[in-house]
Amino acid sequence: MNKVSLLDIIGPVMVGPSSSHTAGACRIGLFARDLVGGDPDRAHVELHGSFARTGQGHGTDRAIVGGLLGFQPDDERLRESLELAEARQFEVKFDNIKLRGDVHPNTARITVHRHNVTAQVVGSSLGAGRILITQVDGFQVDVTGAFPTLVVAARDVPGVVAHCATVLARAGINLASVRLSRRAKGGDAIHVYECDSEPGADALAAVRSFPGVTLTRAIARVS
Amino acid sequence: MYDALAEAFTDAMDQQVSLGELALRVETASGLRSREQIIAGLQRALDVMRGAIARGMPGDLRSVSGLVGGDAAKLANPRGPLAGTLFTDVLAGALAVQEVNAAMGVIVAAPTAGGAGVLPGVLLGIAGRYPAVTDEVLVRGLAAAGLVGAVIAVRASLSGAEGGCQAETGAAAAMAAAAGIEVLNGTPEEALHAVALAMQGTLGLVCDPLGGLVEVPCVYRNATGGAIALAGIEMAMAGIRFPIPVDEVIDTMGEIGRSMDVRYRETAGGGLAATPTGRKLAKERLVQIKKKPDA
Numbered sequence: 001m002n003k004v005s006l007l008d009i010i011g012p013v014m015v016g017p018s019s020s021h022t023a024g025a026c027r028i029g030l031f032a033r034d035l036v037g038g039d040p041d042r043a044h045v046e047l048h049g050s051f052a053r054t055g056q057g058h059g060t061d062r063a064i065v066g067g068l069l070g071f072q073p074d075d076e077r078l079r080e081s082l083e084l085a086e087a088r089q090f091e092v093k094f095d096n097i098k099l100r101g102d103v104h105p106n107t108a109r110i111t112v113h114r115h116n117v118t119a120q121v122v123g124s125s126l127g128a129g130r131i132l133i134t135q136v137d138g139f140q141v142d143v144t145g146a147f148p149t150l151v152v153a154a155r156d157v158p159g160v161v162a163h164c165a166t167v168l169a170r171a172g173i174n175l176a177s178v179r180l181s182r183r184a185k186g187g188d189a190i191h192v193y194e195c196d197s198e199p200g201a202d203a204l205a206a207v208r209s210f211p212g213v214t215l216t217r218a219i220a221r222v223s
Numbered sequence: 224m225y226d227a228l229a230e231a232f233t234d235a236m237d238q239q240v241s242l243g244e245l246a247l248r249v250e251t252a253s254g255l256r257s258r259e260q261i262i263a264g265l266q267r268a269l270d271v272m273r274g275a276i277a278r279g280m281p282g283d284l285r286s287v288s289g290l291v292g293g294d295a296a297k298l299a300n301p302r303g304p305l306a307g308t309l310f311t312d313v314l315a316g317a318l319a320v321q322e323v324n325a326a327m328g329v330i331v332a333a334p335t336a337g338g339a340g341v342l343p344g345v346l347l348g349i350a351g352r353y354p355a356v357t358d359e360v361l362v363r364g365l366a367a368a369g370l371v372g373a374v375i376a377v378r379a380s381l382s383g384a385e386g387g388c389q390a391e392t393g394a395a396a397a398m399a400a401a402a403g404i405e406v407l408n409g410t411p412e413e414a415l416h417a418v419a420l421a422m423q424g425t426l427g428l429v430c431d432p433l434g435g436l437v438e439v440p441c442v443y444r445n446a447t448g449g450a451i452a453l454a455g456i457e458m459a460m461a462g463i464r465f466p467i468p469v470d471e472v473i474d475t476m477g478e479i480g481r482s483m484d485v486r487y488r489e490t491a492g493g494g495l496a497a498t499p500t501g502r503k504l505a506k507e508r509l510v511q512i513k514k515k516p517d518a
Contacts, residue, residue, distance in 0.1 A: 010268045014329065017286070076328070
């Protein structure tokens, strides 16, 4: 017996034309949106590999902007997302890019601004609508979007993980995975907690109360 | 779900049920969702499929590049030797869904967006001519198709980038063949042979879309995929038995996919995409986003 479910095969319901170039791209946009906590003011979308080569014909640009606007992969507004973004004075700039290293062909780097918050994600669309977020704000991560995810930015000091884990445990939230990534000892670090249920505003506030925590974001399940 | 259709066949015979009913039981037993939730999910897929055919038939849609659209509407008034039969209904339904897909409309990836026309074309084509084929029956058809797709996913592939078009419209035709047998009250044995008979007809099929887009030939290949599914259904119900067991046919598809040159796996480097006209159309219709130096 294998783990493939009937609804994986007969699904997802989605706006065409491509599960990888459209549905997956939308999910990367949704992740970036949640990282700044809502409607962005500005975004810079950089497309790599097949996303750059065939992205426009596949509506990858529209799908990513739709995700940034909070539209799900089956939302028909994806088709006119560029016009809707303009109407909302949400400024989006596109470029093609060649990311270095062993990067999946369907990859986008999205830099997004909302009020005084800026975030950057690098995400790949793996096929059949599945995604993998590989970088948040330049930190290496490994997030599928298949779980509600808590992202915490903090100074690299002892006790942050213990504090976050305690807060989540008190809120009755079970963890599926934990990953800590830092650039240098004592510098900044990013924590990613994949949860079985969504952390609420109280849990977020409690996490943020710890000295050294600079940002907390709850990312909804995107796939 | 199952790793082999032979195992599913044994269980279906033991439990005296169809492949579709077996799929619903096995999926329920896996514990992720209740039977009601699974049926509701499949019913929603069916509703979206029906909506996509209705949206595509009038013929007013055009794809993002403008290369495809309006061909399903032409088959609403067929003139050939099979005009006015299930055959032309299936072709029209498959084209309609795939034209909607190319125009960024809502479809069900079944198993993928690129092969999304075959299953609705076949199933709803049959439903249009057999009043006994109610939504409840069609949901069982989708469950049977899902079971077959799950076996193909683990034994071979459901991705054009991995296995060529045989893994997308080919897999969809095999799934639709099982679904057709299910809704026409065929036996599990007929279903397995319909799958084998359909899939043998798509072995080696390359993925060669112009400009890498899900447009040409994908839209038309969904229609011919539907025709191949009908051929599998018709032969199996006549008692024809394919000599190579269906799981070995699926393995063959996977093996051919793995050894297929990368030009024929969704890269637009070979096949129809590499023809003089294919290249010219891709160049004319696909406006590139401006280049930026390495970062």
